[in-house]
Amino acid sequence: MSARIHPGVLCGAAVALLCAYVVVVHGQRGGAAAAQNRTTEYAIKVMPPGGPPPRLPDGHVDLSGHWLPNSAGQGVSGRDGVDPAARRQFDPRATPEEKPAFQPWAEAKIKAMTPVELELSKSSVNCMPRGLPAIWLQNPYSTVIVHTPTMMAQLYEVLNNWRLVYTDGRPVPKDPEPWFHGTSTTHWDGDTLVVNSVGFDERTYVMPTGWFHSDAMKVTERYTRPSKNYLIVQITVDDPKVLAKPWTSASRRWTLGNGEVYEFYCTNNHELDELGKLKEQESYGK
């Protein structure tokens, strides 16, 4: 990295950060609009709890809202100067997330992938639905939840995907069709909505690390809303063909936003062509 820095500004990393901060904040006064923009961006902080959560007519917690995957309740990606605590969904020092324990064959399969092959496997690169549980684990965009006593609709910005979860206690069928979001049954555990799902399309990945799954995968989602502004989602993946033991995520925070929800149809994807050329070049080099 240092090779690209102008010789006159070769200071240590910490000093460079300080220098650059000063430049970004004080060097961009190209007009009132620019100054206003900076002021707004630097005001992004962790959102307060916001009081008790709303309730459905049946007394259960209402999970409805426009949820953003950070602790700020607004867009933070692509912005400078955001409070680091406002960016994240969990504090890895306070609640570290365990690493998945793979079956040896699965671990070997993942490790054998080249970086380009790994990239080409990703749902995002292929404009494929993230599916469950990835939609809650690798989704940088917002999700709108519409919750009634008998149904929870999840409207995902990414790829304009959506999912309906029936909360009327209906069981899953014996042999469900393979769906990207599986087939679910739910129950309440106090103020926690527990969603158990089976029957997944095998083209999805749990994480964009090559973590694939089998047809035996079972997913448990635990939804809580401890206060008005926060949705907590915790995922457990039980996949005995691929994992040596079930894996449980950290409790990930989503915050209530009031901004716009944007359209996202994946219609101009150059990734497959560009990465495909790179893979060809890798093959020639072997």
Added chain:
Amino acid sequence: MKILSRFTIAAVVAGVIASATPSFAHHSFAAEFDASKCRDFSGTLTKVEWTNPHGFFHVDVKDQDGAVHNWSFQTYALITLRRAGTSLELFKQNIGKEVWVRGCEAKNGRAFYAAAGSLKFASDGVLRQMGQLQD
């Protein structure tokens, strides 16, 4: 030179910030673009493609030999640009005007194609993050 130095510092900090925070991008920058081939570009904005999963903008850049080439720069997904305050209207207002870009070239050798890390329209001078800058 003074201005370039400021731009360089700002670009470096954008990269440091981007690399120190969780990736919110559509995919991994490092797989497709070469972090050892990042540099500054100055030129005239000619076109914008407001599309997903990435936007693209095109800039006429005069190279050292005097030839002008039309570079294509990839951006974040539009949702990320919009939430960070960068709109299609802003790009349209700057067509035909000067811009500065910090970008990294494609690993597969495609000519005049790069990922944009940050962008400045000369019209307002605001440093706008366009993608993962990892130099």
